[in-house]
Amino acid sequence: MSVLLYLIPIALALGAAGLVAFLWALRQGQFEDMDGAAIRILFDEDEAQR
Structure with missing residues (x-):
């Protein structure tokens, strides 16, 4: 019961x-x-930099 005093x-x-x-x-x-x-992961970074 004394454990409940800590827990x-x-x-x-x-x-x-x-x-x-x-x-x-x-x-x-x-x-x-x-x-x-969720949408950004679908696009390739190389295409966005061109």
Whole structure:
């Protein structure tokens, strides 16, 4: 039972850290262009430079 006294705060801290990381990525614009990378991979770089 005493292990729960350690595990619950650790789990809450990890959850809070994940939430902070998600909110940081959201504010930095990481989720703005979801289709751009999927489309860019289809084009060859050599054709774009000509």
